[in-house]
Amino acid sequence: MVCARARVGGSGWRRRGAMSPGMSGVYVEGMVGMTVCRFCGGVVEGRGVDYCRGCYYRGATMSESSGACVVIGAMVASLPELVAGASVDHTGGGCFVVSARVVGEPGDVFVYVSEYSAVDDVPSDDHPWIVGVYDFRPDGTTRGVEGRDRDGDVVEYRSVDALMDGIRDAVALYRQGDALDWF
């Protein structure tokens, strides 16, 4: 698992090459009050954070959360025949999921799981997760389906093991095809 925090750089004034005898009076001013992104080393635009906008939106910060780490680990360990390449994915609007490609499908089919819109907490009674599948169609459109029961309610999974079973069920449902209620 790559969930350890890698800290790079820092912030503050850096003035290098200050004038010294014999020089022509030219000096090089380094970074001025800038914070460096701890993930990519880029410039941080926001205040009070140490990661850049790009790294936030590619899920770098979320990939460090305990929920995402545990779920990705469980997917890699228990579903290698079913999914590959589990990672955190930003779906827009600050919502994140853990997603992985479904193995053995001819197109781009992914399973996703999340605590509705975040991936912070490990699945539990207090923090249920949901499961869905989406695919990218040859005509350029995307469609998806999330696990629902007979009453149309979204199915919630309250443990890691239950979530893994939910992923198996969702992929099996996807492979049935026609019975799905796509959105």
Ligand SMILES: [Zn+2]
């Ligand atoms: Zn960054």
